[in-house]
Amino acid sequence: MAATQADDSALVAAWQAGSAEAGGVLVQRYYPNVRRFFDVKVPRVAEDLTQRTFLAVQESLGRFRGESSFKSYLFGIARNQLLRHLRSSARAQAFERKVAFGGPSHRTSLSMIVANRQEHHLILLAYAKLSPDQQIAVELFYWEDMSTSEIASVLEIPVSTVTTRLSRARGVLHDKIVELTQPGAVRDRLLGQLDAWTRSLVPRPQT
């Protein structure tokens, strides 16, 4: 991961110096991650918000000083895009409820996550109960393998708060899974290895 960060820093520096090629490499590297970030939360507008995120990164590149990792910087912008969308969406929902009949379904692409087992399905159902920032904390920690300090940078909160937020999110997931399942093998297996099941929702390169 450290090597990737160093590589990221070099690419960012080159991008800031005007190398479109370096920018292209970074976009290509993180596009699936950012797309997934939106796809599991707001699939209807995931493509649009992904594009906006990278556009915002490009526009604000001059202000990036390297105090945090590029990945933190990128997800910080993605979070801002998400929260802005959620605010406007909440305002529009009263009308949408009256006209959103029929039309295409916007389901999370199963290629983005490995929701092919009942355990994964249950985790995602419980995940929907989390607040947006809890979801982001869980996602960045388990799916993006980011450190608590990186997540703190994304969420603009102290590291200790990230730890608390993750702990509370785990508690919510646990309670929700208990609510969703009957006592038995599935529940035991899921709660026994909740971290591992959550982590395994994202396809990972073979090592």
Added chain:
Amino acid sequence: MAEVFLARPIGDPRSVVYALKCILPHFADDPRFVQMFHRELTIATGLCHPNLVSVLDHGREEGRHFMVMEYVHGADLAKLLRTTGEQDVRPPLAAALSVVLAVARGLHHLHEWPGKHGGAPGFVHRDVSPSNVLIGFDGSVKVADFGVATATAHTRTTDAGGVKGKMGYLSPEQCRSEALDRRSDVFALGVLLYESTLGERLFYAENDYAVMHQIVSAEYDPPRERDPEYPTELEAIVLKALASAKEDRFETAGAMADAIEAFAEAQGLTLGNEAIASWMSSLIPWEPYPAFAATPPEPPSVTPTVAAVPAPPPPSRWPMIAAIAVPASVGVLVAALVLIAGRDPDPPAPSPAPAAAAPAPLAAPSPQPPTPAPPNVPQPAAVDPDLALLNGGNAEFEGDTALLDPADFAEGDAEDPHSPAPTTQRRKKRRRKKPKSRRPKYDLDAPRPPQ
């Protein structure tokens, strides 16, 4: 997955119009979709009820499976509700209740139906939603799309990927991938009743899992919270149908229909087609019954095409020998059929078509092989979404298949539990085409720890 044409038999210009549903060419050899198509056929063929879309015939021509269904001249309930919402009005109560009552009666018939081979009833539609409720300009109501319906005995309980149906209309047990019975459709009827009477979506959120979470957690506003003037007795019917525990719901769709009728009677409401037709006419301009702009060309010989098919299927009573792309008044493609059953085909003499409606070959009686679509590239639907009634009432049809589990179509998962054993030839064919599950099977006895 499928495209739907308006169709009529060649040589019979006075015939009523039919809806001809075909598997899209690039899915024609995909066993999952073929099996899904057959699922709908197996269940729908033989069903006869005024509130269910009838399947009249089916077959395979030029490698493409098709089914001939009755055509409903009108719109789907989704379009009516959407238009009502855009006008910021509420559906008339009598019309809304009439629609849901008819759907409940149709579903009850499906639930009670023993299958074409007889036996214990046990079919569940699983995809009851406004898009699958077709409404004629005459106020008739028909439930369509049995593509994901199944026999209760064959519902799965453990495949997360097997969640079927449209978000927002799933029952809690569907969301949890548990076993289903007719009461799952009763829940969907409750959603339909809520939405039709209030003119608003019930379960609605930014993503599917958030919607499912609302459903399993019963997070919604009761009708009287959305509208304090909503009748208390009607709210009781809605809430009973929407009970999280299926034991607390109406036992049958018929019982729910009875409750709706009793409420309407107590309120002095007159339910029926007239109330629906009146509502519809206030929303959607009447359209003339589809007419074929041009006499179909003389059907070319099918011989070359049939000869090109490696394993020609048995002759069908409805061979599709020509299809012409003629913009019809309702904006869909028009297919031409010929009936040859029991009589010699008597194709009409070719007459020159107007230039504007020059028939263009669509399906394959052309010496040129059709250009194969790139694999795995979704094709735009050939049907206007607003005319979703012609698409099995389902503008989401293609998208919904994304969550279907190939294993659900595996051999042995016959939709009709009373089907006789297939013939040897059919068994051989199935063995050849048995899809390999691309997803790990979930097995309670063999847990696989996550990596």
